[in-house]
Amino acid sequence: MSGRATSTPGGKPPLYKIVMLGDSGVGKTSLVARLTNPDRPLNHDISATMGIEFDTQMLDTPQGKVKAQIWDTAGQERFARVLLPTYFRKAKGVILVYDITNAKSFESLSERWMAQLNDHSNADDLAKLLVGNKSDLDGSREVSQEKASAFCQEYGMEFLETSAKSGDNVLKAFEKLIGIVHDRALNAQSKNKGGSAPAAGLKGVGGTGGGGGQKEEDTDGTVKLDDGSAPAGGDPNGCGGC
Numbered sequence: 001m002s003g004r005a006t007s008t009p010g011g012k013p014p015l016y017k018i019v020m021l022g023d024s025g026v027g028k029t030s031l032v033a034r035l036t037n038p039d040r041p042l043n044h045d046i047s048a049t050m051g052i053e054f055d056t057q058m059l060d061t062p063q064g065k066v067k068a069q070i071w072d073t074a075g076q077e078r079f080a081r082v083l084l085p086t087y088f089r090k091a092k093g094v095i096l097v098y099d100i101t102n103a104k105s106f107e108s109l110s111e112r113w114m115a116q117l118n119d120h121s122n123a124d125d126l127a128k129l130l131v132g133n134k135s136d137l138d139g140s141r142e143v144s145q146e147k148a149s150a151f152c153q154e155y156g157m158e159f160l161e162t163s164a165k166s167g168d169n170v171l172k173a174f175e176k177l178i179g180i181v182h183d184r185a186l187n188a189q190s191k192n193k194g195g196s197a198p199a200a201g202l203k204g205v206g207g208t209g210g211g212g213g214q215k216e217e218d219t220d221g222t223v224k225l226d227d228g229s230a231p232a233g234g235d236p237n238g239c240g241g242c
């Protein structure tokens, strides 16, 4: 490990795409909103009726600043079958979210979401983090931390409980995942000396970081999709036959 942050040729921090996965209602959108607008109370402004949305956020890692482009299913988890290939395309990390007060949302991770991950991405190449959200509702807990830890061991990932409501552990969760992603990119880069980009296929972004509302920067600052599709620009009713 070099201990030195990589950057794009212009000195900009590297950009990594990460995706939120989990049942509807577990708090994925709230977690992203809490990260990008920590002072804003929980609301659904970020979540439009489109199939996919993303937001960007500058984050600190032990190896320097990086920018995370965080994709969210924007309220239409059932669209998944149609849009999942686009959703996972070039993703470097995934946050698997369940609701600690909802056992079914935890079971869905192994019954549904891990299978989707394996079908639509090279799961081994993705850094993964398990997040049990709504930790403020501990009195209504249905999923023990032991159960969650066992899941993590089985699938090889780390685990944190968060509350998008109080903000507890939210920044830590995103920083943990992006730290793993960045480490992997640095390792791959040092193995593959001479490579120019910190994460293959990703374009660095400038900007000031922080704050939400950067969804328009897809022309100059987001993951460039070869097929030209934009995350929030697809068919708003892209559920197709699902």
Ligand code: G3D
Binding pocket: 022, 023, 024, 025, 026, 027, 028, 029, 030, 031, 042, 043, 044, 075, 133, 134, 135, 136, 137, 162, 163, 164, 165, 166
């Ligand atoms: P999703 O994007 O995974 O579908 P949302 O989930 O972010 O839309 O959140 C679903 C509901 O859970 C919302 O309530 C939201 O306010 C609530 N929520 C999200 N995170 C937390 C949390 O950490 N603690 C608590 N107590 N509630 C949370 P509504 O009532 O608006 O549907």
Ligand code: MG
Binding pocket: 028, 029, 030, 047, 072, 073, 074, 075, 076
């Ligand atoms: Mg949502």
